[in-house]
């Protein structure tokens with residue numbers, strides 16, 4: 001898994017067209033979203049992650065928690081992003097991984113939004129620009 005973490009004043013998105021034949025079903029409310037004072041985490045789930053998705057979820061949550069505590073972010077935006085890797089995992093596996101990451105971050109007490117999976121989306125992002133505001137992490141399953 002490849003992650004790009006951007007500490008932001010806000011991230012907002014608006015769903016445009018389908019990018020997959022069968023994108024994640026979404027409600028009207030999920031067609032747009034915005035969070036302020038947020039750690040935006042753009043994630044590409046990779047083929048290698050298919051060997052142990054649960055371990056990748058655990059490792060990703062640990063990394064995100066670590067960065068969130070460093071930048072003192074209490075809100076996380078989980079953002080599916082297929083452009084951080086050339087070895088993407090299959091969509092059904094990728095969606096499950098991202099849903100689990102969202103779930104675990106909520107269990108950890110963060111306010112979390114997840115942008116819809118399988119759609120082209122317009123988005124606006126305001127990066128804070130401090131030294132830790134732009135970070136990337138690569139996670140590989142050990143198995």
Ligand SMILES: Nc1ncnc2c1ncn2[C@@H]1O[C@H](COS(=O)(=O)NC(=O)[C@@H](N)CO)[C@@H](O)[C@H]1O
Nearest residue numbers: 019044045080081082088089091094117118119
């Ligand atoms: N492995 C993945 N990791 C993260 N997001 C993914 C992944 N696979 C698909 N997606 C989601 O599905 C959308 C489309 O994926 S894509 O790989 O860019 N495009 C396609 O698969 C089709 N356009 C056929 O090429 C992405 O914008 C993202 O929302």
